[in-house]
Amino acid sequence: MNTADSGLEELSEGQPLEDRVNNRSQRPTSQAFKDFMSAGWAPSSDELPEQAAVAPHAAARRRALSERFKTERLVIPAGPLKVRSNDTDYRFRPHSGFAHLTGLGLDHEPDAVLVMEPVEEGTGDDGGHHTATLYFRPLAGTDSEEFYSNARYGAFWIGSRLNLEQVGALVGLRTRNLAEAETAITSNVGDPQFGGISVRLLRKVDEMVDALVDTVRYNTAMDPDNMDFSALDAKDEELTEALSELRLVKDAWEVEQMKEAVAATVNGFTEVVKILPRAISHPRGERVVEGAFFARAREEGNDLGYDTIAAAGNNATVLHWIRNNGEVRAGDLLLLDAGVEADSLYTADVTRTLPVNGTFSEVQRRVYQAVLDAADAGFAAAKPGNKFRDVHAAAVRVLAERLQDWGLLPVPLEEALSENGQQHRRWMPHGTSHHLGLDVHDCAQARRELYLDGIIEEGMVFTIEPGLYFKDEDLTIPEEYRGIGVRIEDDVLITADGAENLSAALPRDPSDVEDWMAGIYAS
Ligand code: GLY
Ligand code: MN
Ligand code: MN
Numbered sequence: 001m002n003t004a005d006s007g008l009e010e011l012s013e014g015q016p017l018e019d020r021v022n023n024r025s026q027r028p029t030s031q032a033f034k035d036f037m038s039a040g041w042a043p044s045s046d047e048l049p050e051q052a053a054v055a056p057h058a059a060a061r062r063r064a065l066s067e068r069f070k071t072e073r074l075v076i077p078a079g080p081l082k083v084r085s086n087d088t089d090y091r092f093r094p095h096s097g098f099a100h101l102t103g104l105g106l107d108h109e110p111d112a113v114l115v116m117e118p119v120e121e122g123t124g125d126d127g128g129h130h131t132a133t134l135y136f137r138p139l140a141g142t143d144s145e146e147f148y149s150n151a152r153y154g155a156f157w158i159g160s161r162l163n164l165e166q167v168g169a170l171v172g173l174r175t176r177n178l179a180e181a182e183t184a185i186t187s188n189v190g191d192p193q194f195g196g197i198s199v200r201l202l203r204k205v206d207e208m209v210d211a212l213v214d215t216v217r218y219n220t221a222m223d224p225d226n227m228d229f230s231a232l233d234a235k236d237e238e239l240t241e242a243l244s245e246l247r248l249v250k251d252a253w254e255v256e257q258m259k260e261a262v263a264a265t266v267n268g269f270t271e272v273v274k275i276l277p278r279a280i281s282h283p284r285g286e287r288v289v290e291g292a293f294f295a296r297a298r299e300e301g302n303d304l305g306y307d308t309i310a311a312a313g314n315n316a317t318v319l320h321w322i323r324n325n326g327e328v329r330a331g332d333l334l335l336l337d338a339g340v341e342a343d344s345l346y347t348a349d350v351t352r353t354l355p356v357n358g359t360f361s362e363v364q365r366r367v368y369q370a371v372l373d374a375a376d377a378g379f380a381a382a383k384p385g386n387k388f389r390d391v392h393a394a395a396v397r398v399l400a401e402r403l404q405d406w407g408l409l410p411v412p413l414e415e416a417l418s419e420n421g422q423q424h425r426r427w428m429p430h431g432t433s434h435h436l437g438l439d440v441h442d443c444a445q446a447r448r449e450l451y452l453d454g455i456i457e458e459g460m461v462f463t464i465e466p467g468l469y470f471k472d473e474d475l476t477i478p479e480e481y482r483g484i485g486v487r488i489e490d491d492v493l494i495t496a497d498g499a500e501n502l503s504a505a506l507p508r509d510p511s512d513v514e515d516w517m518a519g520i521y522a523s
Pocket of ligand 1: 306337338349434440465489
């Protein structure tokens with residue numbers, strides 16, 4: 001092409017690639033336009049909100065962390081906006097560790113950083129060893145150019161946000177402009193033996209903050225050419241681990257959030273049952289199911305806590321089936337694993353396996369009952385004093401026994417259950433439980449001795465979710481079992497002497513499931 005004729009060469013020359021996003025529309029640049037856009041807006045409200053109910057709980061969490069790392073600066077980023085494609089971002093969700101320590105959930109606050117600064121013993125927040133300050137990009141005033149010109153951060157484009165004072169009042173934290181964060185993170189970093197401050201970072205959340213800390217560590221090292229990077233990584237990892245372990249036992253406010261998330265999830269499952277006749281008649285019935293649940297998640301909560309698994313027939317045997325583009329056929333089972341994330345970012349994680357036509361066949365019921373009995377055995381083991389791993393052991397024993405009864409186990413029961421056997425895992429390949437909270441797989445960086453080998457305590461919230469999955473392609477089992485996948489997943493709160501089933505509002509017993517579905521269609 002003759003670019004000289006078209007004038008393209010002249011237009012593109014020297015224009016940085018990142019500016020070319022503006023080539024699709026004309027953006028006025030005249031001073032007259034800027035002056036006009038910067039004036040005539042009603043002032044933003046500076047009314048202070050009431051303190052949120054989470055604030056004292058978040059303060060107590062920071063106080064516990066302060067006790068663990070008394071003399072060190074702790075840096076906990078929220079994370080940046082994440083690009084979905086080109087110039088389109090995902091909705092913002094802060095890192096769960098940041099949300100836990102600040103109490104900030106939905107939308108708050110891209111690029112923010114919480115810095116816990118060590119102070120003299122007893123002079124910190126709540127008599128602790130640190131003062132905590134939240135650094136974030138404040139709302140640009142309506143008289144600023146950013147207000148209308150920044151499509152990523154300007155209130156003209158994305159809606160108004162709370163200012164520094166308002167966020168401070170909401171969560172009871174000192175707040176400062178993000179521009180001051182660099183100094184707060186890097187000042188006086190150095191070897192404590194020589195009066196410097198040791199810094200620990202929640203790493204891999206915000207690359208910019210990682211780079212800032214790496215640079216200051218390098219610049220202040222006694223011997224920069226021989227830095228012990230693995231020791232520094234280990235130090236940061238200890239903070240990550242501590243933040244994860246801090247979430248193992250939920251406080252009263254968190255339990256309320258979990259109950260809200262589960263209640264919305266129960267409503268989502270009810271919507272799915274209502275929509276099943278349409279799903280059956282649709283070539284991608286699983287998408288109909290997924291969409292019905294998602295609508296509830298957005299109406300009642302912030303989002304899904306994780307991608308919904310809407311799996312009918314043989315797809316139910318595919319553990320991470322999130323493509324959800326299959327048919328939903330009468331006569332098959334539908335395995336729906338879905339959870340609503342509340343605005344606070346706490347999520348439910350529930351699975352029910354439903355007979356699409358409202359009635360379990362004999363073999364479907366046989367498999368379903370085995371899974372239910374396994375879940376009940378898991379419930380019986382879920383109590384303070386037992387180990388977390390006992391829940392899995394109890395559930396899996398029931399499943400292995402049933403597999404033996406049906407002639408499917410290739411070895412004797414005890415051999416299968418021994419460490420060197422485990423043949424039953426062909427049909428129940430996942431764990432029975434995981435902690436649940438801000439992340440669907442919460443507390444994932446906790447040490448094994450506090451997780452799998454940990455003692456169950458009052459206030460823990462976790463799932464009980466045994467399943468059996470017999471694939472169409474599995475030639476080791478009789479044909480009648482093939483294409484049947486069943487999981488029953490409930491969310492439990494550990495009480496003083498047992499487990500409260502938070503998701504008990506959804507029926508579990510097979511006859512109750514049938515009656516529930518029939519009741520929905522009758523009404
Ligand atoms: N939905 C993910 C899980 O059950 O762990
Ligand atoms: Mn789960
Ligand atoms: Mn699940």
